[in-house]
Amino acid sequence: MKKKEKKIVAKDSCADPTCPKHGKLKVRGRIFKGYVIRKFPRRIVIEFERIVYIRKYERSEKRKTRIHARLPTCSGDKINVGDYVVVGECRPLSKLIHFVFLKKVKETEK
DSSP states (O other): OOOOOOOOOOTTOOOOTTOTTTSSOOOOSOEEEEEEEEEOSSEEEEEEEEEEEETTTTEEEEEEEEEEEEOOGGGTTTOOTTOEEEEEEOSOOSSSOOEEEEEEEEOOOO
């Protein structure tokens, strides 16, 4: 019979299973960058602009896309509204959430 080994946990780690760094959540698929427009206890909403070509009028227009992403507990206090972040696609975590926070690119300028 094997002895149970104690797992050494670092200070910056978390016990959140939906954390891509410390948990077992796999990131696959598309990756987006955008600005945080809303922050909830375990979720952020990011928004980014994209250009869509309209064939009928032979013009392009800007459209905004909003994505809900899971915010792991280890990085919850580091993110604020206005930060430029990277999110990656993962398995569906809830009705709204199909992305997870990966890293912060730039802080908000005050």
